[in-house]
Amino acid sequence: MPALSERVWRHAKAFLSFAKWLLYSCLIGGIVGLVAVAFHWGIHWASLLRGENPWIIFFLPLGGISILLLYRVCGMEKDRGTNLVLVAVRDAERLKLRTAPLIFLSTILTHLVGGSAGREGAALQLGASLSAYIGRELRLDEKDERIVVMCGMSAAFSALFGTPLTSAIFAMEVVSVGTMYYAALVPCMSASFIALLTAQRFGLHIQDGYPISDALQLSVLPILQTAALGALCAVLSVLFCRAMHLSHRLYAKYLPSPLVRAAVGGALVLCLTLLVGSQTYNGAGDAVIRRLLAGDTIPEAFLLKILFTALTLGAGFRGGEIVPALFTGCAFGTWAGPMLGLPHGFAGALAMAAVFCGATNCPMTSILLALELFGNEGLPLYALCCGVSYMLSGYYGLYSEQKILYSKFRPERVNQKAK
Numbered sequence: 001m002p003a004l005s006e007r008v009w010r011h012a013k014a015f016l017s018f019a020k021w022l023l024y025s026c027l028i029g030g031i032v033g034l035v036a037v038a039f040h041w042g043i044h045w046a047s048l049l050r051g052e053n054p055w056i057i058f059f060l061p062l063g064g065i066s067i068l069l070l071y072r073v074c075g076m077e078k079d080r081g082t083n084l085v086l087v088a089v090r091d092a093e094r095l096k097l098r099t100a101p102l103i104f105l106s107t108i109l110t111h112l113v114g115g116s117a118g119r120e121g122a123a124l125q126l127g128a129s130l131s132a133y134i135g136r137e138l139r140l141d142e143k144d145e146r147i148v149v150m151c152g153m154s155a156a157f158s159a160l161f162g163t164p165l166t167s168a169i170f171a172m173e174v175v176s177v178g179t180m181y182y183a184a185l186v187p188c189m190s191a192s193f194i195a196l197l198t199a200q201r202f203g204l205h206i207q208d209g210y211p212i213s214d215a216l217q218l219s220v221l222p223i224l225q226t227a228a229l230g231a232l233c234a235v236l237s238v239l240f241c242r243a244m245h246l247s248h249r250l251y252a253k254y255l256p257s258p259l260v261r262a263a264v265g266g267a268l269v270l271c272l273t274l275l276v277g278s279q280t281y282n283g284a285g286d287a288v289i290r291r292l293l294a295g296d297t298i299p300e301a302f303l304l305k306i307l308f309t310a311l312t313l314g315a316g317f318r319g320g321e322i323v324p325a326l327f328t329g330c331a332f333g334t335w336a337g338p339m340l341g342l343p344h345g346f347a348g349a350l351a352m353a354a355v356f357c358g359a360t361n362c363p364m365t366s367i368l369l370a371l372e373l374f375g376n377e378g379l380p381l382y383a384l385c386c387g388v389s390y391m392l393s394g395y396y397g398l399y400s401e402q403k404i405l406y407s408k409f410r411p412e413r414v415n416q417k418a419k
Contacts, residue, residue: 018186021147025187028134028151029194032127036159036195037202039104039126043119046112047283054279056113060270063113064262067106068316074098077258082121082320083401085128085153089146089175090403099129106318114282115269116308120161121320124171127156147184154188155195162205163372164192170365174399177361177418178406210293214343215378225340226381229333229347230354230388236302236332237358237389240325241396241419243306247314258316265315269308281308284319285327289352292334293345301331321398322356329355349374350385357386358393361404361418366390395419 050056071077076098080087087093107122131152135145150171158167168188172180199205216222255261273282280288281304292298309324329351337347349370357366363386370382391408397418407414 021187022190024134024138024148025151025190026194028131028148029155029191030198031134032130032152032155032191033159033195033198035100035104035126035130036123036156037199037204039107039119039123039156040160040199040204042104042108043111043284046108050112050114050279050283057270057273057279057282060113060115060266061263062266063109063115064266064315064317065259067109067318068258068262070106071102072258074102076102080401081318082124083399085124085149086175086399086401088128088132088149089171089181090401095129095132095149097129097133100126100133103129103318107320110312110317110319111283113266114273114279115266115312115317115319116281116283116285116305116324117312117317117319117321118284118323118325119320120157120322122318123156123160123320124153127152127154131155147181147187150181150184151187151191154192158192159195159199159204162196162199162209163369164189164196166365166368166372167195168192169368170360170362173362173365174360174402177397177402177404178413180364209373209375210290210349212293212345212349212374212377214346215349215374216343216346216381217378218380221341222381223384225342226350226385227388228340229337229342229350230385231392232336233329233332233351233354233385234358234389234392236328236351237325237355237393238396240306240321240328240355240359241398243310244313244321244398245400245419247310251314251316262316265311265317268311268315272304272308272311276304281305284323286323289327289330292330293348295344297334297344298331299335302328302335305331321359325356325359325398326352329353346378350382353382354385354389358389358396359398361390361393361397361402363387363390 088095103122103125110117128149131148135148153171154167158164171188172184251261255264305324305328330348333351334344334348338344353366353370357363366386367383371379395404400417402418404418405413405415
């Protein structure tokens with residue numbers, strides 16, 4: 001009888017824990033989803049306004065200064081962005097609520113004046129800071145707060161990008177490469193689904209994704225072609241990460257004053273835009289991705305997007321690196337893929353997933369990203385391309401606080417930070 005009652009009690013505790021996390025994650029998914037919808041419309045409005053008034057890009061230097069002053073006034077000038085979110089999950093470091101309105105306003109301002117940045121990286125900070133505050137209000141302990149932060153990351157990413165499975169697994173996988181926080185699986189998925197449903201209630205992601213009509217089936221030649229593209233994407237992802245980190249170091253070395261850095265960075269992006277003669281590389285670039293997948297080819301686009309994004313984010317503008325990484329991969333794939341014999345659109349889609357994988361060190365997330373963005377046609381080849389990119393990209397990554405716990409080449413621990 002004592003053994004039976006102990007088993008019953010264990011099952012009861014498991015059920016109560018399940019019910020608790022279902023409640024918490026749905027609450028977080030709803031709240032973060034609403035804020036993410038407002039964030040989406042803010043960025044959409046800013047991009048439309050700049051599109052109708054291209055002269056707004058002349059305010060790039062002023063926009064950079066304004067963002068720096070905003071963070072300085074709020075005492076967040078040394079904010080570490082997404083890296084702090086990773087530390088919050090791994091080491092329970094406290095996230096401040098003020099991060100949410102700061103990243104909300106500053107990312108919209110970056111898009112308004114024409115900085116090259118995404119929105120999903122900013123969404124991770126937005127969702128994490130909001131959910132951390134909710135966790136503190138609920139008087140959760142440190143371990144539960146970590147799960148709550150991952151719920152917020154999943155919810156914000158899902159509401160903005162429309163990929164609920166990718167969002168949930170990304171939050172669990174990105175912090176420590178080689179291990180996943182499986183205790184957060186149900187909470188993250190629940191928060192992700194609720195956030196997506198919230199976004200859909202406001203008209204977002206009703207028919208999202210990128211239609212790919214030329215996907216190949218698994219056979220010997222496509223396997224070889226895909227593996228070759230994956231290897232090239234590994235090199236490109238390292239270049240992308242190195243450019244992002246190097247820009248920060250060079251700005252800090254030659255322009256010690258953050259305000260001067262922001263002004264000069266804005267001026268450099270402005271001059272580069274004028275030299276290019278269009279605003280193709282300003283903002284996130286989702287419309288350009290769709291053009292490229294539909295048949296356009298711009299050979300130099302992947303290098304220019306890296307340069308625009310590095311100059312923008314290194315100077316202190318706010319936003320994410322994920323959509324620029326997808327843009328870079330798509331532009332490279334639609335140029336290099338056909339030279340390897342791969343169909344144009346399919347090659348762009350493969351490279352999008354593979355460069356994302358090499359830059360974030362998240363292979364499971366990348367495979368799910370391909371599934372949710374492009375459908376299940378050719379899914380084994382997406383997985384192969386991501387796997388090759390993951391393995392050959394070494395220990396580089398977008399986030400310096402990301403820990404790589406296991407070797408990419410042997411089943412042994414390495415326990416080092418991403419370069």
